[in-house]
Amino acid sequence: MDFLRPASWEDALAAKAEHPAAVPIAGGTDVMVEINFGHRRPEHLLDLGRIEELATWETDRDTVRLGAGVPYTKIMESLRAELPGLALASHTVASPQIRNRGGVGGNLGTASPAGDAHPALLAAGAEVEAESVRGSRLIPIDAFYTGVKRNALAPDELIRAVRIRKARGPQQFSKVGTRNAMVIAVCAFAIALYPAERRVRTGIGSAAPTPVRAEEAEAFLAAALDEERLWDSGARIAPSLAEKFAGLCAAACDPIDDVRGTADYRRHAVGVMARRTLTWTWEAYRAAPAADRREGGAV
């Protein structure tokens, strides 16, 4: 095994071009488990830990460009206002020690359906900034997950950053696990409201071969909110509406039975989380001053 220690991003891209099978390692929280247990013996480990820009983020008026290696702890602590859904999801990742090392780049690279960041990234409509010596491209999150633990990256590409629009409405994230901390998701759900666009986006984790959105549920909810003029009135959402939304979210799942939970339970739990997180986000939206609501400002 070779341990490649590029000092710069350019060097890292060159190394990945030269050794497309090299396994990138940043926080190590996925890769090292596999190596410690002999489940994976890569020819090359590509250490991204020395590339400072990966651990930083930049913001402009609308967007956060989140370095692939920004630890979850930093997201929780410093980007709660800009990326509330992802910050909530970050807080549910494993343990404090893991949150101090792991970042969204690892979640995306591994592309496990159980990665905690995925639902929040889906709901936020993120774009993955993939780069190789051939150039850089933005992959919409909706097109990123291509199969169980597979993603749209080319073999020579590395994830430089994730571009996420700053929240312009309430966001929530919820995850079911059978322990109150340090637990892999049985299933997870994220929701983001976009009052200015009168849209809703969702993300579901661990309930299908890949992280998915509940697109039908999103469309239904957007239409219902419009039809009942709820964005304007700020009135409560009727329980029946929330229930319908929840049912559509559950129907968007394609889960399996495994040692962490049954398919039926996952579908059910996604529905419950969908209903609750919709309620929480909508209550936050209603609680915001009417002027903010009209402007669609962050709540």
Add this chain to the structure above:
Amino acid sequence: MSTHDHTPPGAATGPAGPPPRARTRKATGAPTGLTQGSRARGGIGESTLRPDGTLKVTGEFAYSSDMWHEDMIWGHILRSPVAHAEIVSIDVSGALAQAGVHAVMTYDDLPTDVRYYGLEIQDTPVLAHGRVRHHGEPVALVAADHPETARRAADRIRVEYRELPVVTDEASALAPGAPVLHPDRAPHGAHPNIVHRQPIVRGDVGAAARRADVVVTGEYTFGMQDQAFLGPESGLAVPGEDGGVDLFVATQWLHSDLRQIAPVLGLPAHKVRMTLAGVGGAFGGREDLSMQIHACLLALRTGKPVKIVYNRFESFFGHVHRHPAKLRFEHGATRDGKLTHMKCRIVLDGGAYASASPAVVGNASSLSVGPYVVDHVDIEALALYTNNPPCGAMRGFGAVQACFGYEAQMDRLAAELGMDPVEFRQRNAMEQGSLMPTGQRVDAPAPVAELLRRVQARPMPPERQWETTEGADVRQLPGGLSNTTHGEGVVRGVGYAVGMKNVGFSEGFDDYSTARVRMEVSGGEPVATVHTAMAEVGQGGVTVHAQIARTELGISRVTIQPADTGVGSAGSTSASRQTYVTGGAVRNACREVREQVLRMGRRKFGTYHRAWATAKLLLEGGKVVTDAGEALADLADVLGDEAVEAELEWRHRPTRPFDPHTGQGDGHVQYAFAAHRAVVEVDTELGLVKVVELACAQDVGKAMNPLSVVGQIQGGSVQGLGMAVMEEIVVDPVTAQVRNPSFTDYLIPTILDTPPLPVDVLELADPHAPYGLRGAGEAPTLSSTPAVLAAVRDATGLDLTHTPVRPEHLVAAALAAAPGRTARN
């Protein structure tokens, strides 16, 4: 590279630290009849601090996985990927050809004809012989210069398996034509796949049942729990110049290991020198051998020190688990709430090898009534051989499974009768003088009703503690940090349970401990040295031994020597027995030393003071004093440069085997009792549980070290909590393969799953036990699981029959009603 030599821990002196604030409530109890050392500082009854505490907080305490030798190589075990197969062939040439490999061994390389071992029944092959019987069974050994080299070499061993049908439960194990796990074993019951069976019959169940106003039957299942000690199985075997071997290892019982290891190596026992390395928890999981023989074999084969450290995956295959059980109960009661009769059948899955199954059966059957008076019983417990992972000792074994069942029954009966569940239990609670279903009289305090009263009388934790001015604090809600509820769907429930556990080894086992105590002058001060082979696994035996020595010898400086096989057996650190039995041995050895010292004093100084001959003499404050408090001599002067030493064995009262047909017999020596009240909050929509408080009351006879005993009670309670809501090794019923051998998927409680654990300690002395003490380690593990389950039932109204309860059990109705259910085959 730096070199370092980790000497085994334990050689620490135990100064009396400042007593921390006691959290124990003193209860009145019978006097313990102390005559010696009641004023000794750091003696029994004080919360003295651990002698190994400083080493443990600085990282210097050398655990078995920390052992290191300059020339050492690494051992690794190739394990079976399938549960049941014939081994057609093994080709080790690829492994041997790999650079850095020092040895590869299979069954054919074993040095003697003794190739099987076992705690009670020698049915476990050192390495698989022609057949594997469970997933993860050791097949071959590799020694190499680096753990990764050894792992890779093991991957190059080609084993051809021809898979055989698996038996995984009673139906498949006892079916006509079922594969027989151990065809060579003499039948022990109706079928060769029954490891052990114990019926207990007493009274006239049929007649009693006719007197019952209500009869409740229930079937319960108990999952497979793992000890999940944090320190992995590990150790270092160093070949000796005499052809023997020195083994540094984490175990619960050095001499039991030795008895099993030496014959396989073809060595006399004295050539296998075992020293206890630091033990990172045990809980029963180190009662059987793990890597001991394998490390020694490789060390003797290569002539090099061999270190083996299991990783967590391997650890799940490397030790036995708690027996899963199916329990069927029938209880009857009269309208006024008195139990009439009980029938039960408990089927324990022993897995592929016997391990401690016979003793587990003995406990499960003899304790299946629980701490209640029931005159008419018809009980059967049995353990099976299957192709599931071997099961054996874990904290409270046999009694834990039974308690889950009978306590669920008590709640059902109370509900049926419209009675308060605590009151119903109290009406039937055993007390001193009650008869066990085995016909044995309980001849020590049995404060069952009082323990229940105490947990019930405790104030309730406040409601809705998660509410804060800034909204819901999810850390205090079901789901915790995962942010699943802000209070929606959350319902509180309260549950009670009480249990009883036998202390010490039962059924006629010669259960003894050996202690060697020496007193001499060092630095002008009398110092005692206590040497036993007791495995300190975290429980604090070393603390208590030093306390006993201070009390008995009236001195403050005590050294606890490392545990090794240079002294006689101390028995197992299990069955809540160490403070009782090895503590008893230390006490008696100290008393023998005391008598010798007094004889020496009389010889030297008897002529100077009449009191030497006439008064009752004690050792206190480093002096010989009369019982009137007059100091006669300094111990330093009495001893001079002589040392006084005593070594003796001590045994508790003998027990008898249970009759194989009726189960009658005085099989147990002592019982421990604990009661719990659990308060839970359940997210009834998601099926997630948060335990809000888990209160315990336990009678410990004598709190030898109040701080430590409370720690034992809290730790045991939380293992029971884990069993209630999350802990289960999942074995595929079709392949008998373990599906979750990792800490990612075998979950144990975190600090966020664990509530405040108030503890009420009673001290009702057992007149038969040293200092009146009662073994304490296991009882809290019994009742905590059923108390939590009862609380969850209370919150949800569900009739939960499996532990651990899973989210899908709690929302079963919603799942059944949901559209789009997954079709199942």
Add this chain to the structure above:
Amino acid sequence: MRVHFTVNGRQHEADDVWEGESLLYVLRERMGLPGSKNACEQGECGSCTVRLDGVPVCACLVAAGQAEGREVVTVEGLAAHAGQRAQRSGGAPARSEGGQAALAPIQQAFIDAGAVQCGFCTPGLLVAADELLDRQPNPSDADIREALSGNLCRCTGYEKIMDAVRLAASRQGEAARR
């Protein structure tokens, strides 16, 4: 490969390190610092918690090469680390016992409160708890539980660990007021 990094203020190096080795393995097997523990090697138990450039991490999930040139604090260096912090903040200098470096307040509190049983989780918990008290001198119970939620203990049921952290916090507070 060869790696160099600072552990507890001292420069260490190790040769012939296999590239797949973890920081934990190098500390334990090559540098003579076995205080950080190897309970799960999958980031699920926290018993190998060390501070890497000040940040608590699971040493089992850091590739040895990733630690190159960095600063590591392990349980073996915790007393000195806490002592330096106390001095920086103008608190009382560390007490010393018989010429030995005094224990960090959290270490002493673990002993006094009965938070140590088998002790295998203790090193990781101490590093995590010390870092909590470093950043939050007066944590609430919920904060303590959250901060330690990545550290499994199988012996104590955690109650006495809670006691120990509260005790260390209050002693630290008293020391600061003096």
